[in-house]
Amino acid sequence: MREKMQRFMSGRYGVDELSKFLNIFVLVFLVISMFAGWLPLLSIFYWIGIVLMIYNCFRMFSRNTSKRYEENQKFVNMRYRYVVKWDRMKKRFAQRRTHRFYKCPDCKQTVRVPKGRGKICITCPKCRKEFVRRS
Ligand SMILES: [Zn+2]
Structure with missing residues (x-):
């Protein structure tokens, strides 16, 4: 069979x-x-x-x-x-309680930052672009 x-x-x-x-x-x-x-x-x-x-x-x-x-x-x-x-x-x-996730406005790379630090300047690890976000 x-x-x-x-x-x-x-x-x-x-x-x-x-x-x-x-x-x-x-x-x-x-x-x-x-x-x-x-x-x-x-x-x-x-x-x-x-x-x-x-x-x-x-x-x-x-x-x-x-x-x-x-x-x-x-x-x-x-x-x-x-x-x-x-x-x-x-x-x-x-990680939603400890970190925030932002997209780089230039290269769309997701960047993880610790929460609760107020306004911070984030540097994209990929293209070095700096942008300000609330953490
Ligand atoms: Zn970038």
């Missing part, structure tokens, strides 16, 4: 990170759509779920492996960027 499956899948693309993510999405959407009897608007989730499922199957059985690989790479990069952003937000939230 397994061998048969392997032979069937050879030359096809199969499952990657993006498929796993889409699978979870399909599941979530289908579960949400179960409440459509309660709120008819939710039936749209059923159709989105079905479309995603079809797209996922298309990716799995696709023979254009380089194109699918490229899609997956894009997805993995995007996910990585979100993880980094989320991590930064968490760190910032943890």
